[in-house]
Amino acid sequence: MKTVIIKYNAGNVQSVMYALDRLGVNYLWTDDENEICSADKVIFPGVGEASTAMAYLKEKGLDKVIPGLKQPVLGTCVGMQLMCKHSEENNTDCMGIFDINVKRFDSSSFKVPHVGWNNIYNFKSELTAGLTEQSYMYFVHSYYAELSDYTIAECDYVQPFSAMLHKDNFYAAQFHAEISGKEGAAILNNFLRL
Amino acid sequence: MLAKRIIPCLDIKDGRTVKGTNFVNLRDAGDPVELGAVYAEQGADELVFLDITATVDNRKTLVDLVRNVARNVNIPFTVGGGISSVADVSALLNAGADKVSVNSSAVRNPALINELALQFGSQCIIVAIDTRFVGGEHIVHTHGGRKPTDFRTIQWAKEVEDRGAGEILLTSMDTDGTKAGFANILTSEISDNSSIPIIASGGAGSMEHFYDVFTDGKADAGLAASIFHFKEIDIIELKKYLKEKGISIRL
Incomplete structure (x- = not known):
């Protein structure tokens, strides 16, 4: 099986690589279109700011490549947000795989960013197979994807939002599965077994 | 619901844990990797590794450890x-650290916080503040709490947030080592004044102290070292206790 982690300017992906190492999975870290398209599984990670990341994807043509992929794709954190239609973070038009918006948490009565372990619930996909409802995952983010028909797991901070999304071959998680203990590893493993 | 975090802190010198531990099941109590993995297994929510040698020669050792x-x-x-x-931060993040914590260097050069937040994102920049009550005021200290600065703690906490810090690690030198409880009043005041998470440190001696810092102190996380290393408090027992008392905890 060929697993590719998409290489772009969205921060540190070292912990994603180590998580895959712990699962015994070989991977390629690349921005090469042919390598990405020929992979069995594609991971689209992300830490950073939406507009800068989107500009880089456009420069590399990846904003056209990613929505056209046919194999299972997993976007995480900012990767997930870039797969949505629009982000309030610097008013950024994103790839639009999920036809929903990314908004900033209201900080009037809650601390923002949302940092730490929070539970996810209302599981609706094979990615959470074997996990118990209310499992804790590690989140670090100031922007969230609204609830929608694509939501396959929810989380509640300020208000309920999408912890995970799914449409066709595209999956996404707002939290950092790679550093979310055994439960996070189980989600990565479920994705790799799709 | 977002959980309150329990964070063991490991002091590192030349790539080894410094303070002794009495984990009988460890093959090598001085191995930070093994100790860290044990804490993770026991339910620690995060770990902090504090390099107390911090000389140029030891940087490579630290990066290897990370x-x-x-x-x-x-x-x-x-x-x-x-x-x-x-460059320091880049080396540590590239080695796989999730966050870095800056302390004295931010006091010497506050613009460093802006620079780091811009370059790497606020989410991975923790500013550590060591504070001591002197002459009726909470004053920021450096050099392990020995050297007073010109900064008032409450103002400095606000400033580091404005400059882009993602979290504050607040250590009270008045309570540190006393095992008499965290500095709840100061922690609460800073927490009320900020929109970023506050990690409280210094003074933990019992499970009740964690309950107090999460309620009275309004802290988002509680950090301790020796009470975990010497198993005076077991992390699993602590988390069960807090959960029973109605605190939101990951178990």
Whole structure:
């Protein structure tokens, strides 16, 4: 099986690589279109700011490549947000795989960013197979994807939002599965077994 | 519901844990990687590795250590101690650290916080503040709490947030080592004044002290070292206790 982690300017992906190492999975870290398209599984990670990341994807043509992929794709954190239609973070038009918006948490009565372990619930996909409802995952983010028909797991901070999304071959998680203990590893493993 | 975090802190010298531990099941109590993995297994929510040597010669040792921790530990961890430049932070994050913590270097050069937040994102920049009550005021100290600065703690906490810090690690030198409880009043005042998470440190001696710092102190996380290393408090027992008392805890 060929697993590719998409290489772009969205921060540190070292912990994603180590998580895959712990699962015994070989991977390629690349921005090469042919390598990405020929992979069995594609991971689209992300830490950073939406507009800068989107500009880089456009420069590399990846904003056209990613929505056209046919194999299972997993976007995480900012990767997930870039797969949505629009982000309030610097008013950024994103790839639009999920036809929903990314908004900033209201900080009037809650601390923002949302940092730490929070539970996810209302599981609706094979990615959470074997996990118990209310499992804790590690989140670090100031922007969230609204609830929608694509939501396959929810989380509640300020208000309920999408912890995970799914449409066709595209999956996404707002939290950092790679550093979310055994439960996070189980989600990565479920994705790799799709 | 967002959980309150329990964070063991490991002091590192020349790549080894410094303070002794009485984990009988460890093959090597001085191995930070093994100790970190044990804490993760026991339910620690994050780890902090504090390099107390922090000389140039030991930087490579620290980066190697970070790489080994990241390979073996599946929860977030922070590295602090002697970090004073973008290059330092870059090396540690590239080795797999999730966050870094800056302290004296931010006091010397507050613009460093802006620079780091811009370069790496606020989410991975913790500013550590060591504070001591002097002459009727809470004053920021450096050099392990020995050297007073011109900064008032409450104002400095606000300033580091404005400059882009993602979290504040607040250590009270008045309570540190006393095992008489965290500095709840000060922690609460800073927490009320900020929109970023506050990690309280210094003074933990019992499970009740964690309950107090999460309620009275309004802290988002509680950090301690020796009480965990010497098993005076077991992390699992602590988390069960807090959960029973109605605190939101990951178990």
